[in-house]
Amino acid sequence: MDGSGEPASLSLHPIGTKLVTLTTPTETYVSPEIAPASVRLTRPKSSSEIADGIAYYELDGRPGAEIVVPIGMMGSNSVFQVFTFRNGELISVGAPGDTYQMNLGSSFWVFPGEGILARAMCRDGGLSLGSTEMPTPKQGHVIDFVSETSTGAGEASEWVVSGRRTVTPSEITDMSIGQTHFKCKDVRIKSLTGATTSAATTTSCDSSKDMSDAVRTAVLGLSTKNGWQWQADNADVSSLDPCKTLSFATTTIEMATNSSPVAILLFNKGKFVGPASTCFPPIKDVTSSGDDTVTVTYRYPNEGDTNAGMTGRATLTFRWDGSKVVKTGDVPARLTQLAGCAP
Numbered sequence: 001m002d003g004s005g006e007p008a009s010l011s012l013h014p015i016g017t018k019l020v021t022l023t024t025p026t027e028t029y030v031s032p033e034i035a036p037a038s039v040r041l042t043r044p045k046s047s048s049e050i051a052d053g054i055a056y057y058e059l060d061g062r063p064g065a066e067i068v069v070p071i072g073m074m075g076s077n078s079v080f081q082v083f084t085f086r087n088g089e090l091i092s093v094g095a096p097g098d099t100y101q102m103n104l105g106s107s108f109w110v111f112p113g114e115g116i117l118a119r120a121m122c123r124d125g126g127l128s129l130g131s132t133e134m135p136t137p138k139q140g141h142v143i144d145f146v147s148e149t150s151t152g153a154g155e156a157s158e159w160v161v162s163g164r165r166t167v168t169p170s171e172i173t174d175m176s177i178g179q180t181h182f183k184c185k186d187v188r189i190k191s192l193t194g195a196t197t198s199a200a201t202t203t204s205c206d207s208s209k210d211m212s213d214a215v216r217t218a219v220l221g222l223s224t225k226n227g228w229q230w231q232a233d234n235a236d237v238s239s240l241d242p243c244k245t246l247s248f249a250t251t252t253i254e255m256a257t258n259s260s261p262v263a264i265l266l267f268n269k270g271k272f273v274g275p276a277s278t279c280f281p282p283i284k285d286v287t288s289s290g291d292d293t294v295t296v297t298y299r300y301p302n303e304g305d306t307n308a309g310m311t312g313r314a315t316l317t318f319r320w321d322g323s324k325v326v327k328t329g330d331v332p333a334r335l336t337q338l339a340g341c342a343p
Contacts, residue, residue: 053179053214054067054068055067055184056186056187057182057185058187060126061124061125061127065084066082066083068082073220074104075113076112079104080108080111081109082109092107095108095109097159099111099118113221116131116132117172117223119178119182119183120184121172121182121184122178126145126146126147126162128142130167131172134278135279135341140167140171141165141166141167142165142171142172143163143164145162146159146162147160148160176325176326177323178273180218185323206242206243207243209242212237214267215232215235215240215265216235217272219235219263220232223278230251230252235251236251239288240267242269243270244269245268245292246267246288246318247267248264248288248294250264250286251263258308258310259282259310261282262280262282262283264276264286266318273324276294276318276327277341279342281298281300282300282310283297284313294317294319295318297315298313298316299313300335300338312332312334314329314331316331316343317329331343
């Protein structure tokens with residue numbers, strides 16, 4: 001990770017003022033302290049809860065990866081810190097644009113959790129911030145940034161706006177790449193200074209691993225439009241297998257009825273890769289097909305149906321193709337109309 005070609009490890013610390021320690025054969029590097037303002041955050045309960053959401057993305061257009069660490073919630077907002085290894089230091093990457101909130105400080109990336117979907121989107125030479133109103137996205141707005149070397153102590157970058165544009169909402173809402181708030185490809189097989197390293201040695205996998213913390217973190221990141229209160233602690237994890245290429249967990253809202261929304265949370269080898277849909281229509285059933293495929297049958301009311309007697313059905317297949325989830329199947333126009341988006 002430090003470019004030497006030697007093994008390195010990343011340690012996570014959910015308690016205290018420093019979150020990350022990078023250990024190489026010759027040195028130990030510790031992330032900057034978390035600002036006192038972070039006491040307003042609901043912090044993760046354990047290192048595993050942080051680790052399940054950690055990712056390595058090329059965010060600033062420079063060689064080498066940045067470490068994206070989910071550090072908690074502030075109300076319904078998801079909060080991250082981003083670190084990079086540069087010039088022999090593990091340093092913070094400041095928050096761009098509207099992800100910066102003055103009351104927390106520039107080292108916190110804050111994404112809203114209600115009424116809007118905001119994502120940091122990787123692109124060649126820089127970073128874009130996309131946003132669209134939910135639950136029925138009609139237009140997407142994107143601000144492009146380039147990174148300049150920061151003059152601030154302990155920070156890696158300053159972000160400069162290089163353009164603004166309007167896009168189709170699907171450019172922002174497509175969850176086949178990255179995670180809910182980052183539309184980027186994970187580059188963890190590269191070192192943090194850009195040198196390619198060999199992939200990690202395959203180790204045995206424990207299908208019985210407790211995934212409750214990872215599921216809870218995923219549920220807390222779901223949209224709370226319409227006042228929905230998702231059951232973060234009562235999700236169905238019976239079909240979730242951290243050893244499978246693609247598996248799932250499901251949850252619904254408090255005081256659910258037959259027509260209530262259902263969230264299908266997709267996991268690749270135990271890592272959350274996004275919900276199957278961002279509009280969460282009710283389902284008839286969801287099943288795993290082999291190691292890499294999940295099949296979902298959605299329910300919806302045809303003309304004259306009651307919510308208790310929905311006769312409409314739409315079956316979609318979600319398959320992991322090696323780097324992302326690929327969706328296939330026909331979505332009836334009526335389901336799209338009722339759900340507010342195409343599942």
